[in-house]
Amino acid sequence: MFKIILFATAEIALPTLEYLYKNHHLLAVVTMPDKPRERGGANTMTAVKKRALELGVTVLDPVSPKEENFVQALQLLLADLFIVFAYGHILKKNLLDMPKIGPINLHTSILPLYRGAAPIERAVMAGESETGISVMRMDVGMDTGPVYLIKKIPIGPDLDAAALKDKLAFLSVEALNEVLEQIQNKSAKLTQQDHDRATYAPKILKEDLDLCVDTKEKMLLKIRGLTSYGGCKILLNSTEILKVFKARISTEIISKNLEIKNGALFLKSKDGSLELLEVQLQGKKRMQIKEFLNGYSHKIN
Numbered sequence: 001m002f003k004i005i006l007f008a009t010a011e012i013a014l015p016t017l018e019y020l021y022k023n024h025h026l027l028a029v030v031t032m033p034d035k036p037r038e039r040g041g042a043n044t045m046t047a048v049k050k051r052a053l054e055l056g057v058t059v060l061d062p063v064s065p066k067e068e069n070f071v072q073a074l075q076l077l078l079a080d081l082f083i084v085f086a087y088g089h090i091l092k093k094n095l096l097d098m099p100k101i102g103p104i105n106l107h108t109s110i111l112p113l114y115r116g117a118a119p120i121e122r123a124v125m126a127g128e129s130e131t132g133i134s135v136m137r138m139d140v141g142m143d144t145g146p147v148y149l150i151k152k153i154p155i156g157p158d159l160d161a162a163a164l165k166d167k168l169a170f171l172s173v174e175a176l177n178e179v180l181e182q183i184q185n186k187s188a189k190l191t192q193q194d195h196d197r198a199t200y201a202p203k204i205l206k207e208d209l210d211l212c213v214d215t216k217e218k219m220l221l222k223i224r225g226l227t228s229y230g231g232c233k234i235l236l237n238s239t240e241i242l243k244v245f246k247a248r249i250s251t252e253i254i255s256k257n258l259e260i261k262n263g264a265l266f267l268k269s270k271d272g273s274l275e276l277l278e279v280q281l282q283g284k285k286r287m288q289i290k291e292f293l294n295g296y297s298h299k300i301n
Contacts, residue, residue, distance in 0.1 A: 209230070
């Protein structure tokens with residue numbers, strides 16, 4: 001059993017939090033600070049913070065991990081390991097040098113591919129056939145440290161980023177448990193990354209959500225890749241935006257950008273069209289296309 005501090009923010013880290021709580025001495029959880037609600041009211045805490053508090057685990061949520069009081073608090077905890085998973089800040093060398101055994105990062109790609117902030121989404125958008133979890137010893141670079149272990153998972157043709165993220169959340173626990181057992185019995189080995197093969201996965205920006213006209217295959221990959229970011233956006237008419245969550249390649253030929261045919265809704269591409277299957281009108285819930293057309297077909301120009 002190790003004394004561990006978990007650095008995590010996103011929901012993908014919740015299974016890892018549960019695993020560490022049940023199987024190790026979880027000294028504390030470090031997460032991002034609460035966010036103010038857009039329309040006032042109480043602040044919103046991260047999913048990781050909410051669950052950690054329910055478990056009775058100490059939570060630290062500095063605005064920046066560089067804060068002197070925060071650094072001093074970590075030093076007093078005398079951790080064996082830092083585990084970092086979708087935290088949101090880069091840790092500086094003074095923190096990386098702090099744990100007795102070292103700092104470990106869980107990264108959702110097959111390193112050195114897709115280093116950076118959005119490896120799941122970018123892998124789906126690029127049409128990759130597989131991805132994985134890399135368990136890495138951290139250094140001062142961005143996802144550049146030597147790797148303990150990689151576990152791979154296929155990206156099926158219908159798997160979107162949200163569903164893939166759920167699968168990787170549980171694969172992460174399996175991978176981390178294996179590495180911690182290897183460290184415990186002194187059989188862990190590190191492999192340096194081939195930096196010449198490195199690719200990067202920049203964070204998703206607001207403009208990335210616009211579903212611009214492209215080939216139908218590339219448009220479909222973008223829809224699948226951005227489901228967890230609230231869907232891709234298209235213009236429904238001159239004033240309203242429609243978010244697209246699910247679609248499929250179609251052989252239908254259409255003349256307009258959006259067109260209803262035989263009870264289905266089609267979106268024009270460079271080489272044909274996509275049939276839209278699940279959408280969301282601003283201020284409304286996500287709907288299957290039949291429900292959307294029953295209530296809102298009059299909005300399509």
